[in-house]
Amino acid sequence: MAAPTLRTLARELGLSRTTVSDALCGSHRVKAETAARVRAAAKAAGYERNPLTGAVMSQLRRSRGQQFRGVLAAVEIVEAVHSPLAQRYNDALMSGVMARAGELGFNVERFVVGPQGVRLNRLDTILHTRGIQGLILLPASGFPDLSALSWHRYTAVYADYFIDHPPLHCVCSDHYRSMIALLRELHARGYRRPGLFMEISLSERLQFRWEGAFLALQKYLPEITEVPTLRSRNINFETFAPWFRKHDPDVVIGHFPDAMDWMSACGAKLPSTHGFVCLNRLRTSGNCACVDLQTAQLGARSTELVVGQLLHNELGVPTQPSLTTIPARLIEGPTLRPRGAKPGRGDAKPGKVRAGATSRHSTSEGGEV
Amino acid sequence: MAAPTLRTLARELGLSRTTVSDALCGSHRVKAETAARVRAAAKAAGYERNPLTGAVMSQLRRSRGQQFRGVLAAVEIVEAVHSPLAQRYNDALMSGVMARAGELGFNVERFVVGPQGVRLNRLDTILHTRGIQGLILLPASGFPDLSALSWHRYTAVYADYFIDHPPLHCVCSDHYRSMIALLRELHARGYRRPGLFMEISLSERLQFRWEGAFLALQKYLPEITEVPTLRSRNINFETFAPWFRKHDPDVVIGHFPDAMDWMSACGAKLPSTHGFVCLNRLRTSGNCACVDLQTAQLGARSTELVVGQLLHNELGVPTQPSLTTIPARLIEGPTLRPRGAKPGRGDAKPGKVRAGATSRHSTSEGGEV
DNA sequence: ACGAAAAAATAGGACTGTCAGATTTCCGGG
DNA sequence: CCCGGAAATCTGACAGTCCTATTTTTTCGT
Structure with missing residues (x-):
């Protein structure tokens, strides 16, 4: 039969x-x-x-007719005040979200949860009545708890490193790999005493990924002088200057563009004697080399993930949450000397990558940072 | 329109x-x-x-609607000999791939590229004639170059950290986060002198992720005594014993289960005086605590990614490659003392997580490692 | 040169599972 | 008894293929 x-x-x-x-x-x-x-x-x-036939039929049925396929919710969780930086970051994410959502036939609506917006159970009702099933959760400070939502109705992605209530798929920049690539690039440009400053709260939030990569590569790059990381609850001129004067890094890496002024005040000339790289483009005003976290791309990828699951009717919390990352990019600026230029000081040799295993890495990942 | x-x-x-x-x-x-x-x-x-719809219709017509399935290719790139460990890893990946592929309506065929299998352009022909469009690339040693394939015909995922020829989406275990979680768990169990040994080639292959996380957390966990990492081209008793005797770590972390014998030979008693964790379950024979890299889950997620793209008819190399990671799990074993047990030596205090930011992390990520 | 048979070209039907919208059934209140 | 509304169920349309049916064209013997 x-x-x-x-x-x-x-x-x-x-x-x-x-x-x-x-x-x-x-x-x-x-x-x-x-x-x-x-x-x-x-x-x-x-x-x-037959699951394959089912999938084909499903997309067939959905794609019929007009372009509009539904609405996604971009959910912002704001506990208290929102720092201007966080706001800019979220806006950049949103631009990526909107663009990709548009391409995929979805509209996006922004919701704010917290004291300034709606409560969580109110959001649940709104989403339900509006028939919204796809959620993109923008980064929240601390450890957001969204377990009160009726998750069997939604599919969601958290646009940050980690969420445990509930455990969802996450999309974030690849800070670790970006730091590895950045240090390799700096090494190739002849810098031999890279120094990192980092506020402890920032470091903890990212699970020390910037610093972990920095510490590891200090051990493995050839001819490196290890400069200890400046680690502090509060980084300002008073904490920065002694560290800079004592260890004299030939290139400084960190989040605050103010460090350029502090370095100058200590007698450094950028880029002739010292270099500087800001770890987040959104903090700069375009006057220094910096790392672009590819925020819009992150938003786009988040959207793809949510829409993909939506189209396959995969609602609810995933059985195994995963983390999707995208490497950052180094943006050139007047605070770094280019490849092949002569170092400004005697203790570093001209920037040429040494042969061996590491140089192969450097070649393969040279374009990104 | x-x-x-x-x-x-x-x-x-x-x-x-x-x-x-x-x-x-x-x-x-x-x-x-x-x-x-x-x-x-x-x-x-x-x-x-739509080629997938075409395939479905075709088989549907021929086989009277019997169980039709699409086909994915699992491609193994074997340069020379395949170590037993690599083979076991790939087999574990494949079990996950096959399982999820079955659920999604696909069969999987395994191809071997290299001296022992087919050449790359031959594979291209085979895949073309068979109408196979979805590829899962199993981890290859070194830096595989698959740019010779006609990529406009395929969608693929590389089940390892990185591929640049061409740049594809990758799926891999989250070694960094796993090490962070492991150290937090060991800390919660009262260990205060964790020591890591690592073969340089292994470390380089993973871009030092194990070590980067280890180095960073040594700085941030409270009451930790920093034990320098044993880093060597070749780790054996002769390199291990001096390091172990000199620094006396209270828990040893590394890839080789042989270290348990080496520790015993140095007078350690497991788990009463010292602990041990193997960093890859596939290397153990079940007689020690170890880290399970969730290989089958990685295979499953890779398959989901490929099938998702196939269903949306997204062929070719992605515009922006991304890396998807899954956290590993700590498997209990007789080489670790449980939470709350008394440390065997005087220099460590009973295992209780300290209050503060780190403990929240520890709580939220405690289940996985 | 014509008609029948053969050949070539094109059309029709059936097949899968899904989803939006239509229809039917059910139930309580007026 | 009927109306309104909700719950339950049904209808139709959809994709690309391949086997078979139908139409059109060509061939060929007388």
């Missing part, structure tokens, strides 16, 4: 194929009693749905 | 959809003149046939 199909099964049961399909997918549109009956019959008949 | 389909095109041309389909497939059943006319119209209308 031939393998049973949806239609065969439906005829046997005296139901329509749709009802059978819905019943087997656990749709709420079917009466529980009927669904049970269908499942029993399917099991008895040895029916197995 | 909606995307043109076979039927729209046929109506425009005043032909039946069958004729159009045959014409586009270059069937001899259609008059050459008609075929040319159809191809011109298809190009003008921007018609693109």
Whole structure:
């Protein structure tokens, strides 16, 4: 006897194929009693749905007609005040989200949760009544808890490193790899005493990824003089200057562009005697070399993930959350000497990558930082 | 305007959809003149046939709706000999790939590229004639170059950290975060002198992620005594014993289970005086605590990514490659004392996590390692 | 030159599972 | 008894293929 199909099964049961399909997918549109009956019959008949056909049919049915496919929610969780930087970061993310969502046929609506916006259970209601199923959660300070939402109705991505309530897929910049690539590039330009300053709160938030990569590569790059990291709760001229004067790094890496002034005040000339790289482009005003975290790309990829799951009807919390990362890019600026230029001081040799295993890495990842 | 389909095109041309389909497939059943006319119209209308739908329909028609499945290729690139460990790793990946592929309606075929298998351009031909479009590339040693394949025909994922020829999406274990979580867990169990040994080649391959996380957390965990990492081209008893005797770590972390013997030979008792964690479960024989890299999950996620792109007809090299990671898990074993147990030596205090920011991390990521 | 048979070209039907929208069934209140 | 609304169920349309049916064209013997 031939393998049973949806239609065969439906005829046997005296139901329509749709009802059978819905019943087997656990749709709420079917009466529980009927669904049970269908499942029993399917099991008895040895029916197995063809998942590939199902996927093809699904996208077929959806793509029919006009372009508009639905609405995504961009959810911002604001506990207290929102720093201007966080706001700029979220705006950059959103530009990527909107662009890709538009390409994929979705509209995006922004919601703010917290004291200044709606409460969580109110959001749940709004999303439900509006029929919104796809959520993009913008980075929140601390450890946001969204477990109160009815997750069986939504599919979501958190645009930051980690969320545990509930454990969702995350999308974030690849800080670790970016630091590795940055140091390799600086090394190739002849810098031999890279120094890193870092506020402890920032470092903790990223699980020390900037610093971990920095510490590891200090050990592995050839001819490096290890400059200890300046680690502090509060980085300002008073904490920076003694560290800079004592260890005299030939290139300084850190989050605050103010460091350029501090370096100058200590007698450094940029870029002739010393270099500087800011770790976040959004903090700069375009007057120094910096790392572009590719924020818009992150937003775009987040959107792709959510839409992909939406189109396959994958709602709820994922069984195994994953983290998707995108490498950052080095933006050139007047605070770094280019490749091949002569170092400004005697203790470093002209920038040429040494042969060996590391140089192969350097070649393969040279374009990005 | 909606995307043109076979039927729209046929109506425009005043032909039946069958004729159009045959014409586009270059069937001899259609008059050459008609075929040319159809191809011109298809190009003008921007018609693109959905190959996956085509495959589904074809098999559906032939096999009377039996269980049709698409096909994915799992490609193994073997330069010379394949170490037993690499083989076991790939097999574990494959089990995850096969399982998820089955759920999604795909069969998987394994191909071996290299001296022992087919050449790259031969693979290209095979995949083309078989109509295979989805590729899962298993980890290869070194820096594999697959740019010779006709990438406009395929969508692929590399199941390792990085590939640049061509730059594809990658899926890999999150070694960095796993080390962070592992150290937090060891700290919570009262260990205060963690020591890491690492072969340089291994470390380089992973871009020092194990070590980077280790170095960073040594700085940030409270009450830690920093034990320098044992770093060597070749780790054996002769290199291990002096390091172990000199620094006396209270828990040793590394890839080789042999270290347990070396520790015993130096007078250590596991787990009463010292602990040990192997960094790769596949290297152990189940007699020690170890880190499970979640290999099957990685295979599953890789498959999801490839299938997702296939269903959306997204072929070719991605515009922006991304890296997807999954955290590893700590597997308990007789070489670690449990949480709350008393340390075996006087220099460490009972295992209680200190209050503060780090403890929140520890709580939120405690389950995984 | 004509008609029948052969050949070539094109058209039709059936097949899968899904989803939006239509239709039917059910139930309580007026 | 009927109306309104909700719940449950059904209908139709959709993709590309391939086998078969139908139409059109060509061939060829008389």
